[in-house]
Amino acid sequence: MHPLDLTLARAHWLRRDLVALPATAVPAGHEAEDLRWTLAVAPDGGLDPAAAPEELALSLSEGALPHPVADAWPHLAAAHPLHLDATGAARAAELLTGQVALLGRDGAGELVLATSLQVPGVLDDLYAARATARRLGVSWSGPPGQRVPTVTVWAPTAQHVDLLLWDEVPGPEDARAWSPAGEPTVVPMTRDDDDGCWSVTGTQGWTDRSYLLELLHVIPRTGRRQTVRSTDPWSVGLTVSSTHSVLVDLDDPRWAPSVWRETPVPAPVRAVDQAIYEAHVRDLTREDPGCPPQWRGSFLGLSADGVARRHLAALAGAGLTSVHLLPVFDLTSVEEDPQQQEEADRATLERLSREAPAGTQQQAMVRAHATRDAFNWGYDPWHFLTPEGSYATSGGAAHGGRRVAQCRELVGQLHALGLRVVLDQVYNHTTDAWLHRASVLDRVVPGYYHRLDGEGRVETSTCCQNLATEHLMCQKLMVDACVLWVRQYRVDGYRFDLMGHHSRANLEAVRAALDALTPEADGVDGRAVHLYGEGWNFGEVAGNGRFVQAVQGQLDGTGIGTFNDRLRDAVRGGSVHDADPTTGLGFATGGADARHTDQLQVGLAGGLRDIAFLSQETGRPVKGAEVAYGGAPCGYAVSPEEVVNYVDAHDNETLWDTLVLKLPQSTPMAERVRRSTLALATVTLSQGISFWHAGAEVLRSKSLDRNSYASGDWFNGFDLTLRDNGFGRGLPPEPDNGVRWSMMAPLLADASLRPSTADMELARDCALDLLRLRRDLPLLRLGERERILRQVSFPVSGTPHGRPDVVVMLVDDRGASPQDALDPAHSGVLVVLNASPLTVTQTVPGLAGQEWVLSEVQQRGADDVVRQTAWEAGPGRVTVPGLTAAVLVRPA
Known part of the structure; x- marks a missing residue:
């Protein structure tokens, strides 16, 4: 990289008086101690390194970063420490509203390094202690009927912030997608220099009106001084398609449907007593003939007495405790206005699949509409504190408090069935960064919320723009959102996507904030809210590279669970990452070996490190941590609530599709059904938390699709009338599946691999018996490490x-x-x-x-x-x- 390049940010301003310079940023042929270092500043941007309007001297200390700074930034621990004097440090807040750069000159005065700085550390140092205590977004005060809103935004680097307020409020009869028109009223906001927040208090007449934030920034690295408009990152209400924030009062009785308001939250259960069912809002009812067409696939779908509601009631009656919903927060990947959505023709898809169950036309039709259809898993966050509008029943219903009410209706209906509600949360990434369309965070505080690499580019190990919840105000967003969904929607648990990209401290902060919620003060008992997530260890944070991660084996004592891939792979065989899914047989797929047996036994005992038994593989005494899983210990938990046992989830092939791929094609249907029940038994009869993917109990197929996040309603079909399990709907979409088509085609074309209604009914009834066993036999749920070991x-x-x-x-x-x-x-x-x-x-x-x-x-x-x-x-x-x-x- 060119050493004089302000579009890169290779230095880190960590404390108001401390800049860290990694050794790799020092130009070749130079030593840091031989150069003269300054901090160049340009209040209105346009910085020219060769002619900076002002430079502040920096002094280089010997050695590496001091403690505790090095502990907070372990990947920078060996960096050179550069210090601002007291006068310069006192100006840090002022300097950060302009453009800043680190300059290095040699003994002859020649400029040999010019780089922008990464500034999250110094922003936390200056503001976080006070800003984390502020109520961001919209807060309301005053007696009922006279409440007034205050809007607060944390924007410490902005030079000026206005609130743009629109007058028009759409009526409840307006079913069109609605976005404010005309010119807004410009309302100046006031800055609090102590915490970097800007705020303004309105009037009662602001209720339900739309607004945007307009911020004047000096954009880092480019040095451009420009005005940026943004929705509010802490929005609790939005217009259709999230173009504007809406001033919604969540305590307004208009947004509190009776079933949500009057139905008690199901009684708390211990973590290990949970039997969890992972479902997608749209999947549950979009093919439900008992649901009115206008409600299918929406938040209101379960308000109808259709087959989905009756199926969930049967599961709950047998012992299911919780429904885990894939993301319901506002997301970027689905068009919210039904009038703008595009769907492949259903009748044509059905005809093609009758004629060619292994054909390619189906996936071509689905892919042609993938960016405009109504389906996506939803792991594309936009606004974390607002429900997703595409699950509302119409464009008009997606506006403001109406989508709030419909989301609450769904929670209320699940509670009425006796089911607790778990929400899938995604704080590890966003869809966009910098100033792109959905980049609400960077538009408000450029360069703060995302995790950056050594050059200042956004890390993308999550396949999206990685968030940096180790930055304290980003952690606040995570904590505030988790508290809001519990207080204002009465949800009962969270599953965290790619939880290993968060720190243990992040999860402990969420846990502490929830534990502080009481029925008396908040209407909910936050201690009863369960937490679990994907404790995978990869990417730039792997091996605790930036913090102590929330991964398997590092959550001792927190009560937070992680998914147990050890049991999953022992039962299914191989790995979900195998290029050839037909290899690597497991306990339930016809290839049980002694290694799988040992791994399965550890999982049945709650994944404990210390569970002791004679190894089936060696005949010698062994403990859970000594049973191998690749290069890692199979047993990693100290307590059973730290382990979520599962054999399939929304990711990768369904359990049924795994059996299709791994078993000989001639395997009788009766044997396939029994193997499916056996696989579910390993989860349901285990000492950990039991987790099922929706439809595993009825032999659900996704036509062999291993990554159906954008495969539309067709390949994600879930027919609870049990006429069709989803198998043979055509070759699945090419991404992630194309190299497998040669092995898939003969399977999908084989009608004998499609279970009958009677097969699905038997599988369902046997699965219900598994739930009853777990419910009726408390010895399958000991719940304590000491009891399990004994x-x-x-x-x-x-x-x-x-x-x-x-x-x-x-x-x-x-x-x-x-x-x-x-x-x-x-x-x-x-x-x-x-x-x-x-x-x-x-x-x-x-x-x-x-x-x-x-x-x-x-x-x-x-x-x-x-x-x-x-x-x-x-x-x-x-x-x-x-x-x-x-x-x-x-x-x-």
Whole structure:
């Protein structure tokens, strides 16, 4: 890179008196100590490094960055420290509203380095202590009927901020997409120099009016002085398509539907008592014939007594506790105005799939409309505190408080079914950065909210523009949003996308803020809100490169869960990242081996590091942390609530599609159904948190699509009438799937791989029995590390009786005192997972002479085969049919 380039930002202003210069930024052939360093400033931009209007001297200290600065910025710990004197440091706030650059000159006075600076550190140093305590966005004060709004925005580097206010308010009968027209009223905002916030208080007449922020910036690096318009990053209401913020009072009774207002939140449950169902708002009801057409796929879909509502009610009745909704915050990837959306013709798609279930025309039609259709997973954040408008029932319903009311209606309907509501949260990235269309954060504070690389470019390891929640005001956005959705929407939990790109401190800050919410003061008990997420370790933050990450094995004591890919891969086989999905068979896909058995046993025991058993692979004693998962320990948790066990999710192939890809094509349908139930049993009967992808219980397919985020309604089809499981809708869209088409085509064309309604009904009913087992047998949910270590064992593993395709888990409660016994009816539970297609008889060491019986749920359940399970008390021997999860109990 050219050493004189202000479009790069290779230095870091970390504290008002401290600039960090990485050694890699020092020009070749020079040493930092031999150069003269200055901070060049241009109050109105247009900085010319060769003729800067003002330069402030910097002094170079010996050694690296001082503590605790180095601890806060570990990737810069070895950088050269450059210091401003007290006079210069006192001007930091003023200087940051203009253009700043670091200049380095050699002994002859020649300029050898000119670079812009990354400024999040100094902005936090100057403002965060006070700004994090401010109420940002719109706050309301005054008695009911006379409330007035105050708008506050944190914009410390702006030279001036105005609020632009539009007069027109659309009526409730206006179903058109509406955006304010005409010229706005310009209302100056007042700056608070202590915290860098700008604010203005309006009148009661501002209610429901649209507004924008207009900020005068000197844009970093370019040095341009320009006026920028933006929506409010802390918006709680928006116009259609998010063109403007709306002054919505969330306490206004107009936006509080009766079912949300009057239905109590389901009673709190322990983290390990959760049985979670991951669903997409649109998926749930868009194919529901019992739902009015205008409500299908919307927030209001479950307000109808359709098949989706009845299906969720059946799941809840069997023991499902929670519905996890894919993103419902305002996102960029879906057009909100139904009149502007484009959809592939459904009748044509259905005809093509009847004629050519492995054809390419279907995916071509879907892809042609992918940027304008109504479907996307939604991992494209725009405004974090406002519901997504495309889930409203019309363009008009997406305006202002109306979308708030409809989102609350959905929460209320789920609560009415006895189901807790978990929201998918995405604070690791945004769709845009800098001054692009949806870059609401950078428009307000350029260069602050995103994580930058060594040259000052936005990091994109998440495949989008990475957010930097290690910056304190970005963490505040995350915390404020989590608090708002609990207080104002009464949600019960969060799943964090790519949680490993956040720090443990971020998650602890969210946890502390939620724990402070009380029924008396806030109407909710924040301590009952559960947190979990994707604890993957990759990208520029990997290995705690920038902070202690919120990843697997680093959340001890927080009560925050992470997804357990170890159990998933042991059950499915291979890895979700395999180029060839047909290789790498697992416990439920016909390739159980001793390594999978050990990994599965660790997962069944809640993923604990310290769970001890005889390894099936080696026959020697082993602990969970000593069982290998690639180069990592299989057991990583110290407590079972830190582990979310699953075998499929919205990402990657569905469980059914995995079975299609991995099993021989000639595998009978009855065997496929049993293997699907067996896979779900490994999750549902485990000591961790149980997590299902919506439709796994009814053999849902996405026509083999492994990444269906933009594959439209067609490939994401979810028909709860059970006429169609979604298989054979054509070859899936080419991105992420094209190299697999040669292996997919003969499968999709094979009608014998499409389950019948009876097959799906049997799978559903067997899955309901699994939920009932988890609900009715508290020994499957011990909930405490000490209990699991003391009471859970795998008595057959590693013994002469052991075999890799059979797992036997004993949960023994005989030693518990009456007051400590979890189940007064049973003193033990024996789970036998037989992945062999043949009946297996196993002697279980230590159980000779004991009386065990098949669980009452399975005696009365949907599976005729499991009732063939037999127990011989004398030798302590159990016989279990092939491809069966059997649960036996010992009477107390």
